[in-house]
Amino acid sequence: MTGTDEQKEKTILVLGCPEVPVQQALALYVANGFHERGAEVLVTGNPSVLGLLKVSDPKGVYIQKTLVLETCIGELVEKKRDCDTCIVFAHNDAAIAYAATLRHLLPKSRLVVVVFGKDPEPLAAEINFPCETITEKAVHNPAQLKAKINQVLGWAVSRT
């Protein structure tokens, strides 16, 4: 790691099960957005979701660094890794449990939980820990969720 890399803002994107299509699109979009703003981005998830991303981005244009979720959790527990911002994509109960775990392991980081899927409101209601939440019913169409992410992250609204 260079001195410049050490000064970069660090972002971790935590992906859930890849069964909901919008996650893949938004993961690439958010990773690119942070990367364009000079942040170092690590994408973590299970091997299936990381495999899908690598197929979508074979040259690593949008996703530069990946780590299997269990390994990432271990490194956070052992204080080998931290970040300034952590974005968790959540469309099931398990992902909320992971978000709670990340809140505990990253008490000083900005934590944004993106709750989506067919019925996101009951899931969002499970969140009882400090974080920012973005909640939107979204399965196949990422447009509204993308707009809300832009708003919360303070990114200029894209017309595309």
Next chain:
Amino acid sequence: MGCIENLKYEMILPLGASFKECREYVEKNYPEVWYVEPGYKLFDEYIIGLPPIALGIENGEKITFPYTKPCHGTYLLRIEGKEEVERVRTTAKTKKQAGYR
């Protein structure tokens, strides 16, 4: 997946149990309950969940605990392990008090 799936386990609550349901089940059904924070290591796996995470001890021999997988959700599992029971008793932060529920 880690070593838990290679151990002999019993599924106390099936896939799809919420994290809250797992905690309530442990608190209701075990006389000895210890609470740990997320990231606590049990059977060589990091425990995931909303704190406090309840672990139930049975006869000093078995531990019942929530086990979360990203794609599948949370299971409540029971595994025999006297050494892990003793480790929980010495490293978990708090224990359920009598009359807690």
